Structures are given as C-alpha cells and as structure tokens.
Amino acid sequence: HHPWVFSGAIHRVEGSPGAGGLVEVVDCDGDLIAWGLFNPHSQIRVRLYRWPMPTGTEAERGRDAAGALDGAFWRRRIQAAVQHRRGLGLLDPAGACRLISSEGDGISGLTVDRYGSVLAVQFTSLALWQRRETLLHAIRDALPDCPPDAAVLRTEKGILEEEGLEIRDGILFGELPDGPLTIDEGGVRFGVDLRIGQKTGAYLDQRDNRAAVAPWAKGRDVADVCCYTGGFALHALAAGARSVAGVDVSAGALERARANAALNGRSDDLDAGRWTLEKADAFRWLQARRDEGRRFGMIVLDPPRFARSSRGVPQALRGYASLNELAVACLEPGGVLVTCSCTGRVSRERFLSVLAGVEARTGRRWRILEQRGQPADHPVAPTCPETAYLKCVVATVE
Ligand code: SAH
Numbered sequence: 001h002h003p004w005v006f007s008g009a010i011h012r013v014e015g016s017p018g019a020g021g022l023v024e025v026v027d028c029d030g031d032l033i034a035w036g037l038f039n040p041h042s043q044i045r046v047r048l049y050r051w052p053m054p055t056g057t058e059a060e061r062g063r064d065a066a067g068a069l070d071g072a073f074w075r076r077r078i079q080a081a082v083q084h085r086r087g088l089g090l091l092d093p094a095g096a097c098r099l100i101s102s103e104g105d106g107i108s109g110l111t112v113d114r115y116g117s118v119l120a121v122q123f124t125s126l127a128l129w130q131r132r133e134t135l136l137h138a139i140r141d142a143l144p145d146c147p148p149d150a151a152v153l154r155t156e157k158g159i160l161e162e163e164g165l166e167i168r169d170g171i172l173f174g175e176l177p178d179g180p181l182t183i184d185e186g187g188v189r190f191g192v193d194l195r196i197g198q199k200t201g202a203y204l205d206q207r208d209n210r211a212a213v214a215p216w217a218k219g220r221d222v223a224d225v226c227c228y229t230g231g232f233a234l235h236a237l238a239a240g241a242r243s244v245a246g247v248d249v250s251a252g253a254l255e256r257a258r259a260n261a262a263l264n265g266r267s268d269d270l271d272a273g274r275w276t277l278e279k280a281d282a283f284r285w286l287q288a289r290r291d292e293g294r295r296f297g298m299i300v301l302d303p304p305r306f307a308r309s310s311r312g313v314p315q316a317l318r319g320y321a322s323l324n325e326l327a328v329a330c331l332e333p334g335g336v337l338v339t340c341s342c343t344g345r346v347s348r349e350r351f352l353s354v355l356a357g358v359e360a361r362t363g364r365r366w367r368i369l370e371q372r373g374q375p376a377d378h379p380v381a382p383t384c385p386e387t388a389y390l391k392c393v394v395a396t397v398e
Pocket of ligand 1: 210231248250283
C-alpha cells in the first residue's frame with residue numbers, strides 16, 4: 001500500500017489518461033491493485049489513494065472506478081485527518097499544528113498547516129491542485145469550531161520540474177492580517193510571517209523536540225546551528241542556558257529570530273551578548289569555532305533536507321557525517337549533542353550508522369539519551385516509510 005508508483009514500475013498504460021486523471025493500477029493478471037491519480041510529467045507517475053478491500057460489499061470490491069476518488073471520498077479523508085488533530089487537542093483557536101500531512105494522512109501531495117485562523121497550504125501533486133476547490137471546501141467544512149479566515153498557498157522549489165505544476169505563492173481565500181501571526185509554543189512565543197514572498201512559516205515538526213531537549217540547556221553554553229527563527233535557542237534561554245549562539249544562512253530568518261527575542265522579552269540577552277545571532281554557513285561556522293578552540297556544552301544541529309530523491313542519498317550521508325564530526329569537535333567532553341535529520345530518504349538506521357562512523361573517527365564515545373521523531377500531528381504511515389522523515393538523536397559525547 002505504498003502510495004507512489006514510479007514510472008519505471010509501469011509496464012503499460014492503456015487508454016490515454018490525462019494529467020491528473022483517475023486510473024486503475026492492475027497487476028499482470030489484470031486484477032485491480034488500487035485507484036490513483038495519473039501524472040505523465042512526474043517520476044511518481046501514479047499516486048495511489050484507495051485500495052479495494054479484500055472483503056466487503058460487491059461495490060467495495062468491484063472494479064467500478066467511477067466513485068472511487070470522488071468528492072465524498074476526499075471529504076471523508078480530510079474529515080478524518082482533522083478529527084485526529086482535534087483528538088490531540090491541537091485545534092485551540094490560537095494554536096498551530098499540521099492539519100493535513102500528505103502521505104501520513106493518506107492524501108499524498110497535500111500539506112496544510114494551521115496557524116490560528118490562517119492556513120498555509122502546499123500542493124506537491126498536480127492532480128490535487130486540480131481538485132483544490134473540492135479539497136479547500138472540505139477543509140473549511142471540517143473546521144466548524146475554528147473556521148479559517150484565510151489560506152495562503154506555499155510552494156516548494158523544484159515542484160515545476162517534478163510535477164509539471166506551475167504555481168506561485170499567493171492567497172487562496174480570505175485576507176491575511178497585516179503583521180506576523182503570533183503563536184505560543186509551551187510558553188515561548190513566535191511570530192510567523194506568512195505574507196506573500198516570505199517563505200517562512202514555522203517548523204512545527206520540531207515542536208515536541210524543542211521542549212524535550214530544552215532542560216539539557218540549563219547552565220550550558222549552547223549552539224543552535226541552523227536556528228531559523230530561534231526555535232531551539234529561545235527554548236534553551238527560557239530553560240536557563242548560560243549563553244546561546246544562533247547560526248543560520250538566511251538573513252530573513254535571523255531578522256525574525258531577533259523579533260522573536262523581543263516578543264519574549266529577551267532583547268536584553270541579545271544586548272548583553274548572552275544570545276548572539278550570526279549569518280553564516282553551518283559547516284564553515286563550526287570549522288571556525290573548532291579552529292579557534294571555542295567549545296559548547298550543548299549543540300543543536302537542525303539542517304535542512306539534504307536529499308530530495310534517492311540519488312542524492314550518498315551525498316546527504318557525507319553531509320551528515322562531516323556536520324556531526326565538526327559539531328563533536330566543538331563539543332566539550334560530556335557535552336550534549338542534539339542531531340537532527342529531516343531527509344525522508346535517509347532512514348533512522350542509516351542516520352545512526354553515520355553517527356557510528358563519526359564516533360569511530362573521532363574516538364569520542366556517544367551515549368544516546370533519547371531517539372526522537374516527529375509529533376503526532378505529523379503522523380507516520382507504516383505503508384510509507386518516508387513519512388517517518390524526522391530523526392532527532394539526543395546524546396552525550398565523552
Ligand atoms: N531549528 C529550526 C528549524 C531549522 S530549518 C527551528 O526549530 O525552527 C533549517 C534551517 O537551516 C533554515 O532556517 C535554513 O535557512 C538553514 N540553512 C540552510 N542551509 C544552511 C547552511 N548551509 N548553513 C546554515 N544554515 C542553513
């Protein structure tokens with residue numbers, strides 16, 4: 001029940017399905033495997049959404065595709081996804097959560113984050129983009145208790161090449177408030193700017209990890225590498241870090257981090273140098289700290305995705321190896337390393353084997369305190385291992 005059928009797995013296309021059209025995927029005997037949506041432009045030639053039940057009524061088992069992926073089907077899927085978040089208590093009016101998580105919710109190609117009354121919507125499938133009216137209606141209908149005022153469309157680089165989907169960031173409905181939205185995450189506040197052209201938002205997938213590792217920061221000098229808008233850094237300061245150094249390559253992210261410091265009454269920490277923000281490349285920055293002999297009691301590594309496809313995996317593994325090796329060189333003996341990987345194509349097992357290599361090469365023993373993943377609003381589907389994309393390993397390094 002993996003939802004992706006790659007072009008190379010298809011023996012023959014019968015008929016002439018159009019881009020985004022409904023297709024039946026059948027096995028070599030002509031027996032139905034599943035219903036999906038076709039995209040001749042994509043390596044993921046068919047995304048599968050529905051499998052016939054082995055038992056059930058004739059209609060459920062039948063080969064009549066007509067109603068397989070109709071409006072009612074999408075409404076049921078979306079209702080179920082929203083109901084899951086409601087059950088988690090994540091729909092309070094001022095809260096933020098991932099409302100729909102693509103393959104994790106059986107809706108491959110649609111991701112929706114909710115920031116209070118504003119939705120940030122991402123389409124990574126041409127076929128679902130074509131069905132956006134139906135999907136957006138279904139989402140609004142599923143939220144009678146906290147109706148969204150607006151939805152913004154967010155796009156990802158490379159989507160045109162991958163899906164043949166030509167879309168730009170913009171408003172899908174409603175109007176955005178003027179300034180940034182403010183969200184509260186365990187007592188730490190963050191401004192989230194969803195205006196057009198500013199591809200920001202927040203990394204909601206690290207929410208539980210930020211809270212879980214913060215206590216380790218107490219009394220330590222902390223480096224938050226790839227700090228974005230100061231997520232781990234602000235939690236570390238709140239938990240009593242001695243100092244925090246935030247590093248990111250994006251000037252816009254650092255600007256927002258500065259604003260977030262003010263939002264939390266932490267401008268003094270910046271002024272007094274207890275918190276520094278630096279625009280730099282993570283690798284070069286760590287190298288420079290290593291060479292000048294600077295050591296930290298805790299380092300957080302939260303780099304962006306290193307590979308989009310399986311072809312990029314070897315290079316991603318080398319990237320993780322060198323980043324972690326540099327971090328270990330900057331960590332005082334017994335320091336805490338929080339090392340993350342959000343590359344779906346790199347499994348937890350492979351990530352751990354990279355860390356084992358780092359241990360072997362540096363001669364510094366790791367003791368893993370905790371192996372963390374993603375929060376419950378970013379569900380993992382056992383049939384799609386790539387949904388378990390976030391690895392967060394917390395370890396002390398001798
Ligand atoms: N830790 C953050 C999320 C980090 S997302 C949080 O909790 O909110 C990854 C970040 O890495 C992005 O902000 C991106 O700008 C930054 N980044 C990408 N490439 C980088 C590089 N080479 N050096 C430093 N930062 C980089």
